[in-house]
Amino acid sequence: MLKSEIKKYIHQSFKKIAKKNNWPLLSINDIPLETPTIQQFGDYSTTIAFLISKDIKKSPLEIAEILVKEMNLLLPNKILKIEIARNGFINFYLNPIFIQKQLEKIFKDKESFGFSKKGKKEKIIIDYSSPNIAKPMHIGHLRSTIIGESLANLYECLGYQVIRWNYLGDWGTQFGKLIAAYKLWGNKKEIEKAPITTLLHLYRKFHQELKKNPELEKFGQQEFKKLEQGNKENRKIWLWFKKESLKEFEKIYNLLNIKFDLFISESFFEKDLLPLIDSLHKKELTQESQGAIIIPLEKYGLPPALIQKSDEASLYLTRDLALISYRFKKYQPEKILYVVGNEQDMHFKQVFTLAKILFPKQETELTHVKFGLVLSTEKKKFSTREGELISLDQVINEAIEKSLDIVKKKKTDWPLKKQEELAQVIALGALKFNDLKSFRALDVVFDWDKMLDFSGNTSVYLQYTYARINKILVKAKKTKNIKPNYLLLNSSLEIQLIKKLSEFPEIIELSAEKYAPNYLATYLLSLADLSNQYYESVPVLKEENKNRLQAQLNLLQIITQVLKNGLQVLGIQVLKEI
């Protein structure tokens, strides 16, 4: 808010001078404007002089002098002074009144502050979570689920029409293997009792036996082929596995408070595969290789894409192509985001390349939003097949249990029900924040101690800050008809807080644009930092000047609002008391 106004001002002044001197013009978006790292350098700083010194023959210092001279002629009252520093930086010192008045504007927006009012209505499909049926969701899925959900929330804030899509893995050779394993060793009752665990055991057993008896591989492939060809028995078993799996997934999604618009899964595209492969043939893209159908992609620096296996069964890649074509036709989306781990980089490069070949006119922006792996303490990938994976519901429940222990020690006088509620909010928040606070491409090592360390830069710190400040608002007697005087918010901390709050909309935009919720997370931490300093150093409730008190309370209210909204975008709840 503040930033864009200053940019506008620089742009206007610059336009005038550029015309006069025949300098190249810059659009408003090209005007560099940043917040200096050191307070002495003012509120905002532009490096525009360096930027254009390359195009015209003047030194940055000369340019800065010309610009500042012009700007000073028509210095608006929102700017106190403009200074040139270090051979070309132009620093702006804002009039505190201008900053204080921002709070008034923000206060009028209240709940909607930071959220777009424009209503863009462009569609964005976000593909996330996407677990495989018959396997437990594990911590790898948690990353996709949490990052995807917060991206969905971010784009919703910007006014996009967001389609939250859970593309379940419910098709492929693995289900042939599973059906084979069920036929060999399965027990219906056991599966009914604990579906996913039992199915996982069967799947693992299959892979163990495979080492001794390689013939099993063929058996699994046959069973999948039968499934694809509509064999009734296999169909029935598969549907049953799927139903049981979905029940368990729903439990987890409910606990995490995550909702999807669509659960359209891999098997849905089964009928589209043959026509798709046909059309690929017609376009003469395909080749036969060792009995399989491939599309060579050397031209694009990629390994060949395998479209159909030698036993004529379909592949992940083919289904993804059918999926993309369906999405293009049905939704005409502006963007599609695939929130999928880094290890599938090659796969998506192939898919996107093929999509461009097949639909050259389609303008949808396809992005693989990749993220790092969750590694074991030994810094190795968890493997489903080897049986070392940690299931997600186990992680969640253990996190809640462990945080309940901590809550019980801290809130000895609370009733159990309240303790439990708090423990759940804290544990889920910590679980999510853990995945959102750092840049998503980094690998994370799964570590209970770090996840449940509730001091410092954590979600609990944010929730705590919210609750603490909220308490002041509750305790403040309801002051009727007292007008806040924002001009009395003149301490350095108050000014800093207002400036920080005014950044919120930009941060939402930035986080969405870069698919990086960690910008928002970091921002909230820095806001909480200032807020806690304020809390410690200024006893608000003792303020005697009522107009100042009311302004302070409004400031605090916006702080809680931004903390609450910001956390909500990250999928994290707040409580009034903690």
Add this chain to the structure above:
RNA sequence: CUCCCUGUAGCUUAACUGGAUAAAGCACCUCCCUUCUAAGGAGGAAAGUGCAGGUUCGAGUCCUGCCAGGGAGACCA
């Protein structure tokens, strides 16, 4: 062999579009609960960003080469 991701205080991470004196948390040391919640606050010590070049007025950030860790590479997803 090819491709992708990562490399910043002892550890985990920040650094907006390349900008000024690289910023936090954990751990360590000092201090602050008869004042709105100490899951907090004030302060100290601690790195010059894996290595070598290059581009630039300016590089943790861009380019090239190397090193280290992790991941992917045709019939899994």
